[in-house]
Amino acid sequence: MEAIDERSVDREEGQEELSQKPGRKKPKKKKRAVGCALLSLFIIMLACGALFGLHLLGIVDIRSITYKAGSHLPFLGDRLFPPGEVVITPEERRIQELQEYEKQINSKFLELQRKEEELEKKERELTLMEEELQARARSLAEMTQTPSSLELQVEEELFPKVIAIIQEMSTRRAAEVLNDFTDSLAVEVLKALPPDTAGAILGRMDAAKAARLMEQMATEKGE
Structure with a gap:
């Protein structure tokens, strides 16, 4: 047991x-x-x-x-994650990005083309305007060769218009116009213009005439 x-x-x-x-x-x-x-x-x-x-x-x-x-x-x-939402693959996403980039490039190109056309149009308008102003300035210069009584009237009434026209022109066109002016009128115009504008126009004018005008302006300034 x-x-x-x-x-x-x-x-x-x-x-x-x-x-x-x-x-x-x-x-x-x-x-x-x-x-x-x-x-x-x-x-x-x-x-x-x-x-x-x-x-x-x-x-x-x-x-x-x-x-x-x-x-x-x-x-x-x-x-x-709603069931109706579409999920794209990386390749599809790259294709969409390239398409969006292409659209942006095309829109920018069209915008640049439109601006270029506008600039060309403005340049043509400006050229026509300068030609018209040049013709008006030359006609005013011819009027200064009238008798002395009319010269005073031209100087009083039309001289400010001549200055405004010259200032609206390019430097090259203004120099061409002043080459056709008499020396006395050209000196008066140059004296009425800002110094930097007058200097730029003299630099584009005929060398012999520009030298005469500068000499005359220096003589009047010395007096």
Whole structure:
């Protein structure tokens, strides 16, 4: 009987030891599970970062990937990613960008062409205006060769118009007009103009006449 009791006691002790062993191993399994979860999370974050970098470089378009994955989310998928919205591939996106760029280039080209046509039109109008002003200035110069009574009238009434016409002309055209003026009238016109404008016109005039006019202007200034 004593032997049987000892065996039963040994069995009970063995069962207690077996029941205690799994309890000791549980913490190790928890640590492994946490480690695997952290490793998986790190790998997922690394993959997301790589995809985002490729998206910035234009190699991969993650919008289509996120749209497809997000549309399957419970409750929020339909709200965040409406089913009717179209997702394009990176190639399609590049084609759209090239088409938009081509449209911008074409619109800018048409705008530049329109401005160029406007400038050409204004240049033609300005050329006609300068020719008309030049003819009017020459006719006024001819009127100054009339008798002295009319010269005074021309100087009083038409001289301001002559100055205004000369100032509206280009330097080259103004020099051509003053070359046809008498020396006395040309001197009066140059004296009425701003010094820088008068100097620029003298530089474009006939050298001999310009020298005479400058000498006459210097003489009158000295007096």
